[in-house]
Amino acid sequence: MTKIYTILIAMLFPAIANAVDIAKDFGAWVVIKSNDNLDLIAVTVNDSGNFIGFRCYSSSKNCIHVLSANTNCTDGAKYPILINSDYSSMSMDAVCGKNGNGHELYLTKYDDIHDLLQKGNNIGFAIPMESGQFKVVRFSLSGSEKAMDYVEQKTAEVKTGETYL
Structure with missing residues (x-):
């Protein structure tokens, strides 16, 4: 199953297409390295090939939540989305970003989505x-x-300019 996730991730996330080296498995989530080995990404892929990821940048120590749902959007534009899990629900704006030939949605309420992604069993996103x-x-x-705790911990440990080995 891990190999399937790796292949899907490489196909769907062009910025990390060379990052097929899985650092660690965590249930339905895997942690992978970015293609430059500078960043770690916790990600899960659903049966339709969509993914949600959590990427931490070693250079800035900042992290983002990214949703890819195979949709088109305007780079830089904001889009409202609805989020529901067995723990809680919310709405938020997501900012569209281009990644290779596709688009991703960057989830803007960092603390809220981070908390929601760590609780419950399943999560769903409704995109207009x-x-x-x-x-x-x-x-x-x-x-x-x-998976997200692992990414945050390892990112905090790496020194600026170093790579994950």
Whole structure:
């Protein structure tokens, strides 16, 4: 199963296409290295090939939450999304970013989404589409808390300019 995740991640996340070296498995989540070995990413992929990830940058020690739902959006534009889990629900704006030939949504309420991703068993995102309908994507949260904690801990330990080996 891990090999399937790795292949899907490499196909769907061009910025880390060379990062097929899995650092650690955590349930439905895996931790991988960025292609430059400078950053770690905790990520899970659903059956439709969509993913949600948590990336920490070793240079700035900042982390972001990224949702890829195979949707098109305008780079830099804000989009409202609805989030629901068996723990809680919320709405927030997401900012569109281009990644290779695709788009990702950067989730803007860092503390709120981080807390939600660490609790419960499953999470779903409803994204409004131009057609007036919603696209809904769901993910397992099994292992998410440990995966994100691992990424934060390892990022805090690495010195600026060093790489993850």
